[in-house]
Amino acid sequence: MSADAMESRLQASTVARRALAGLNPVLESLLAGVLGLLVGALLMKIWGYDPWKAYHALFVGAYGDSYGLASSLARGTPLILTALTFSICVRAGMFNIGAEGQVYLGAMAAVTVGYFSLPPGLHLIVGLLFAIIAGAIWSLGPAILKITRGVHEVISTIMFNWISHFLCYYLVANVLVDPIRGEKTISVPRSARFPILMRGTDLSYSLFAAVAFALVIYFILWHTVTGYEVRAAGLSPTAARYGGISSKRTMLLGFILGGMGAGLAGACIVMGLPPTYAEFSGLPQISNLGFDGMAVAMVGRTHPIGILVAAVFFGGLTAGGRTMQITAGVPLEMVRVVEGVIVTAMAIPELVRLFRFVWRRSSSLFAFRRAR
Amino acid sequence: MRKWGVWILVAAMLLAVPAFAGPALKGKVAVVLDVGGRGDLSFNDMGFKGTDQAAKDFGLQMTEVQSATAADYLPNIRNLARTKQYDLIICVGFLLGDALAQAAQEFPDQKFAIIDSVVDAPNVMSIVFRENEMSALVGALGGMLAAYHGYPYVGVVLGIEIPVLYHFEAGYRFGIAWGLEKYKAHEGLEALPNVGLLYVYTGTFDDIAKGKAATEAQLAQGAVAVYNVAGPLGIGDLEAITEWHNARGTKHGPPYYFGVDANQDYLGKGVHALASGMKRVDVGCYDAVKAVVEGTFQGGVVSLGLAEGGVSISGLQDLIDFIEFGIAGGALKRSEVYETVANWATNRAAIPYWIWEAVDELEKGILNGTIQVPTANTRDEMLAIRAQYPLTR
Amino acid sequence: MNPTAQTTEPGGEPKYFIRAEGITKVYSDGTVAVKDVDLEIHPREILGLLGENGAGKTTLTKILSGLLPPTKGRVVSPRGPVRFGSPREALEFGIGMVHQHFALVGTFTAAENVALSHRRPFGRLRLSEAKGRLEELMDASGLHVPLDVPVERLAVGEQQRVEILKVLSRDVDLLILDEPTSVLTPLEVDELFALLRRLKEGGKSIILITHKLKEVLAITDRIAVLRRGELVGDVEAAQTSPEKLARLMVGEALIAGKEAIELRTEELPRHEARREPRREGPGVLHVEGLTVRGDAKKIAVKDLSFDVYAGEIFGIAGVEGNGQTELVEALTGLRVPVKGTATIRGVEILGKDPREIYRLGVAHIPEDRWKRGLILQFTLAENAILGVQRWKEFRGPLSFLRWRKIREHVRALMKRFGIQATGPGAPAKSLSGGNQQKLIVGRELSKDPAIIIAAQPTRGLDISAAQYIRALLLEMRDAGRAILLVSADLDEVLALSDRMAIMYEGRFMTVGSPAGLDRQAIGMYMGGVVSASKEGA
Numbered sequence A: 001m002s003a004d005a006m007e008s009r010l011q012a013s014t015v016a017r018r019a020l021a022g023l024n025p026v027l028e029s030l031l032a033g034v035l036g037l038l039v040g041a042l043l044m045k046i047w048g049y050d051p052w053k054a055y056h057a058l059f060v061g062a063y064g065d066s067y068g069l070a071s072s073l074a075r076g077t078p079l080i081l082t083a084l085t086f087s088i089c090v091r092a093g094m095f096n097i098g099a100e101g102q103v104y105l106g107a108m109a110a111v112t113v114g115y116f117s118l119p120p121g122l123h124l125i126v127g128l129l130f131a132i133i134a135g136a137i138w139s140l141g142p143a144i145l146k147i148t149r150g151v152h153e154v155i156s157t158i159m160f161n162w163i164s165h166f167l168c169y170y171l172v173a174n175v176l177v178d179p180i181r182g183e184k185t186i187s188v189p190r191s192a193r194f195p196i197l198m199r200g201t202d203l204s205y206s207l208f209a210a211v212a213f214a215l216v217i218y219f220i221l222w223h224t225v226t227g228y229e230v231r232a233a234g235l236s237p238t239a240a241r242y243g244g245i246s247s248k249r250t251m252l253l254g255f256i257l258g259g260m261g262a263g264l265a266g267a268c269i270v271m272g273l274p275p276t277y278a279e280f281s282g283l284p285q286i287s288n289l290g291f292d293g294m295a296v297a298m299v300g301r302t303h304p305i306g307i308l309v310a311a312v313f314f315g316g317l318t319a320g321g322r323t324m325q326i327t328a329g330v331p332l333e334m335v336r337v338v339e340g341v342i343v344t345a346m347a348i349p350e351l352v353r354l355f356r357f358v359w360r361r362s363s364s365l366f367a368f369r370r371a372r
Numbered sequence B: 001m002r003k004w005g006v007w008i009l010v011a012a013m014l015l016a017v018p019a020f021a022g023p024a025l026k027g028k029v030a031v032v033l034d035v036g037g038r039g040d041l042s043f044n045d046m047g048f049k050g051t052d053q054a055a056k057d058f059g060l061q062m063t064e065v066q067s068a069t070a071a072d073y074l075p076n077i078r079n080l081a082r083t084k085q086y087d088l089i090i091c092v093g094f095l096l097g098d099a100l101a102q103a104a105q106e107f108p109d110q111k112f113a114i115i116d117s118v119v120d121a122p123n124v125m126s127i128v129f130r131e132n133e134m135s136a137l138v139g140a141l142g143g144m145l146a147a148y149h150g151y152p153y154v155g156v157v158l159g160i161e162i163p164v165l166y167h168f169e170a171g172y173r174f175g176i177a178w179g180l181e182k183y184k185a186h187e188g189l190e191a192l193p194n195v196g197l198l199y200v201y202t203g204t205f206d207d208i209a210k211g212k213a214a215t216e217a218q219l220a221q222g223a224v225a226v227y228n229v230a231g232p233l234g235i236g237d238l239e240a241i242t243e244w245h246n247a248r249g250t251k252h253g254p255p256y257y258f259g260v261d262a263n264q265d266y267l268g269k270g271v272h273a274l275a276s277g278m279k280r281v282d283v284g285c286y287d288a289v290k291a292v293v294e295g296t297f298q299g300g301v302v303s304l305g306l307a308e309g310g311v312s313i314s315g316l317q318d319l320i321d322f323i324e325f326g327i328a329g330g331a332l333k334r335s336e337v338y339e340t341v342a343n344w345a346t347n348r349a350a351i352p353y354w355i356w357e358a359v360d361e362l363e364k365g366i367l368n369g370t371i372q373v374p375t376a377n378t379r380d381e382m383l384a385i386r387a388q389y390p391l392t393r
Numbered sequence C: 001m002n003p004t005a006q007t008t009e010p011g012g013e014p015k016y017f018i019r020a021e022g023i024t025k026v027y028s029d030g031t032v033a034v035k036d037v038d039l040e041i042h043p044r045e046i047l048g049l050l051g052e053n054g055a056g057k058t059t060l061t062k063i064l065s066g067l068l069p070p071t072k073g074r075v076v077s078p079r080g081p082v083r084f085g086s087p088r089e090a091l092e093f094g095i096g097m098v099h100q101h102f103a104l105v106g107t108f109t110a111a112e113n114v115a116l117s118h119r120r121p122f123g124r125l126r127l128s129e130a131k132g133r134l135e136e137l138m139d140a141s142g143l144h145v146p147l148d149v150p151v152e153r154l155a156v157g158e159q160q161r162v163e164i165l166k167v168l169s170r171d172v173d174l175l176i177l178d179e180p181t182s183v184l185t186p187l188e189v190d191e192l193f194a195l196l197r198r199l200k201e202g203g204k205s206i207i208l209i210t211h212k213l214k215e216v217l218a219i220t221d222r223i224a225v226l227r228r229g230e231l232v233g234d235v236e237a238a239q240t241s242p243e244k245l246a247r248l249m250v251g252e253a254l255i256a257g258k259e260a261i262e263l264r265t266e267e268l269p270r271h272e273a274r275r276e277p278r279r280e281g282p283g284v285l286h287v288e289g290l291t292v293r294g295d296a297k298k299i300a301v302k303d304l305s306f307d308v309y310a311g312e313i314f315g316i317a318g319v320e321g322n323g324q325t326e327l328v329e330a331l332t333g334l335r336v337p338v339k340g341t342a343t344i345r346g347v348e349i350l351g352k353d354p355r356e357i358y359r360l361g362v363a364h365i366p367e368d369r370w371k372r373g374l375i376l377q378f379t380l381a382e383n384a385i386l387g388v389q390r391w392k393e394f395r396g397p398l399s400f401l402r403w404r405k406i407r408e409h410v411r412a413l414m415k416r417f418g419i420q421a422t423g424p425g426a427p428a429k430s431l432s433g434g435n436q437q438k439l440i441v442g443r444e445l446s447k448d449p450a451i452i453i454a455a456q457p458t459r460g461l462d463i464s465a466a467q468y469i470r471a472l473l474l475e476m477r478d479a480g481r482a483i484l485l486v487s488a489d490l491d492e493v494l495a496l497s498d499r500m501a502i503m504y505e506g507r508f509m510t511v512g513s514p515a516g517l518d519r520q521a522i523g524m525y526m527g528g529v530v531s532a533s534k535e536g537a
């Protein structure tokens, strides 16, 4: 065989391989998704539901028309933000699961705008600021524990989530409570609500707040020195230190940026989700947004742009899941199982990567302990 | 889908028109449940049961939609309404009120019904219950029992402080006071028996542990019975009472459990559940469907009380009906039915007959209008009633 | 060598242990690292594998040891084709590899790492057994390491030793060593080679990758040369010469003249400073009474004092693990010392963080390129600004990174230092070991620093690259920079230093001109035999 022929063949395969390398994560997710769909279909089949009909309902409900798409986007909006919370911290080398508690406080802070009045636009902005600040402040606890005492963020954020959970139960029932309707907080007044983007749907302008936040995070992480330092410290604390980067600073930053996102997510619910614009006792509207966000982050490969796509997908699952009950007669429990299977399948590739990474990172932490 | 809808329509016309001369039906009804969801053997299950029964009786198809989160309420109602296939969409629970208010406006041609909340729209039938009436009966029973057994208190564990629950508290207070008067008259006492009321709003409808803790506290202070006015928390209430008895080796007698909404007398094999203040959500749902089928559906408030069979205090027939309900829900085994009824009867038989007659007397008084049970819809009204019936010791 | 020739003597034992047949490796980014290579490995043979940085040596051996699947071609043994699903399978087959970058569990001790590699299904870690085995091996091989310290606390050279011991302990038939000698002292190299010879006598095969022609010629029987992924030579060691090898490695066309060939052989002439630097008062770097604790809480640097003046190279030689790492870390802000002072151009630096120290004009080439020098997941461009990310050149308004400028900078570096990569966007982990080193050195030297602290600057570089870097260091010295050179490569220290010290257990055994030291004495100092310590300068 001539060397030239070999060369050109290698060249051709080079091009193909390059393209594949870029597509790899996407393909991986898609494959995982298909696998999840198949397992979900199997489960439905076993329990006697028609998978074909169910998935048809799911798809039509999620993206079949502008109403479905709007519903999906509406549901995806807060998830974009909580996914960012998790992702920023992963990029900074941490496993922050504190978004949940930060969302709660963000929502509570946003509700307080109901106690005063301001001109329409300003009222909204003040509410958002409140929420962002509340989320950020709540993230400071685990951040400080981590930086000064070396407390692992998984442990501290779980604790802070519970504190927030009970604190907000209390706030809803006793402090922010609507004097004539004890089951909910006061409502955010009209002047501080996100206007509805598409009439007759849940979709409000809060979507733009979430997308803007994602873009800002993207630019910070990949186009500023600060973001560069955060990512460097996240990938290799030792090399970062060599590079004159303070990991404490970048961790703090990761926590705070994340907290802001989560706080904003809380605000997007109470200020942007019809009809009540308040939170109920038991926090039924904001519960699990933080945890769902983690799944979104994983499917979106902890990248802001990936997250935008993943959030639309997740929102679609929820929106489509609602119609699965109606048009395919699949009960909610089954809908959730199927959703869970799909989500898990899609999150697995990234999850594996993450756990490997975290394991490596924290194994050095344990060694440090052992040395003492 | 559309074709099929037309077919149903034709079928419905053929069948329904001669029978009722009512409106043309599309043949479908739906229930939307709140986040509590199915399986509570109470509120939501009854909403389902009543609608399901009506759908069967009138040859309709029924769709059930549960809500995973509160953010699903409005979309769920919208999704149903958008199909334009439903004769009636029933929202079970006051939590759906805001969502329905919005949806009713968006879909003015769609008929809706809602339980426990008032939505002011021409296409919404708001079904509310006069819980004060049956609570008064339960209260009267409790008051007389405390006096009879020499207990210092009657107890009630409530959920979140919302207007619906004021109905219960108001009626319960009135009933206790009425029962104490009755006891005084019957026994020919100089003064009213020194019996007070222990009440607590737990602030939750789902934290069972809180129900248990609150009940334990009331038992410790000497409550003769604890009335559950917080749905699922009753499981915790009953657990506390059962443990109380077990610790003392007593099988029957006080302290008792008073159930709510559904007939809960069969819970715990009827050992400690003496009576239930029944709120027949199923009846409400059934009637709403029936009204649509018969063409009598109207927007506005429908209030169901003792007279309408919407509320009542549990009796033997109710026990038998709801034992089936409990078996279907997995709370009871068929093999335990006899034992349950026997336990229940033993408990009831241990109480002097005149007390049961007194409860009947109160019921009759309410039914024929000679006795007015007060109620409260706002905090101020509630405070006024608390002042009128302080029930402190 | 004709790979298709009869390879089994009729009735005799097979002539080869394994054979690579038409191996081609194309990485996912399109890089063709190995191209259609046929190679036989014989029993009872030491095969040298030579090639410039990025020639494909590591890639090829990874394929042979089962770590990477080839894109094309296959590996066969006399028993038939072999395919390894994992390095463990390769080990079971009898092939073990010592990696250029190690595959050790950082938090485990040497003994634990070895025990781990012996794990059997359902078996427990046999720590005592592993330890006993290791002690035996340490005696046999002359490689000594602390067994009870987590390996991440060891100097790179020590880690390398652990890695070698780990593979030796497996008693393999084919032992692949990827640049094992770059971190060893001459004495250790001798002992290791003696061991390799004994293994060979015992019927084993060995593949040795190195950039040191002298070593290759001294120990190997046969030498294979790779150039840009292609096998360009497979020669008997006895019938070749450094010049011939250099020609093969670089390619005839690229060799301009005799001078270039010389540059590519290992002769390191003494490079005296043109002008004797003024050594008065405190140097650019002035260290006094510096005491530093190591990771194991042991004092690693003991009361050290010295100066490095502008216009000189101050070399520190010694066996790795004698406090060099800690010394460098203390001087670059990576480690807080116990006591002492150190100034750069009169400014105290101890206790300052790296960024502040860099601001004083310090460039630091770290010894551990994977732990400190690079972030493997980052691209070339991202790595090229590590430590200088806040420079005005790279940072625009609002702290935005000026990616275009940065990429230009990287392209310039790639050109100047001959870094082979697909482009500024290539991840650092896709670079060959030598090219990674070039990237770090290039980044640091292009800072135009006042003082360069260089730890093992040429480790892993091929001869021409190493010589280029050395020339550059000399050039910078002549331009009046101060250079602190820490290297395990004695020849390098001897050749470049104006003054040198030999470090043993945290102290300088001697300080003086390299000209005044004979090899014998150096060997003694390195082993700590002579205790006549002359401190300071």
Ligand SMILES: Nc1ncnc2c1ncn2[C@@H]1O[C@H](COP(=O)(O)OP(=O)(O)OP(=O)(O)O)[C@@H](O)[C@H]1O
Pocket: C027, C028, C029, C031, C032, C033, C051, C052, C053, C054, C055, C056, C057, C058, C059, C060, C100, C420, C421, C429, C430, C431, C432, C433, C434, C435, C460, C462
């Ligand atoms: N994971 C990878 N992805 C893409 N390209 C790679 C990868 N690993 C190595 N390469 C490329 O393959 C080529 C050969 O690399 P290899 O590591 O085999 O070189 P080497 O001969 O060992 O060099 P050195 O002496 O510098 O260690 C280089 O051009 C390198 O950039």
Ligand SMILES: [Mg+2]
Pocket: C057, C058, C059, C100, C178, C432, C433, C434
């Ligand atoms: Mg290599």
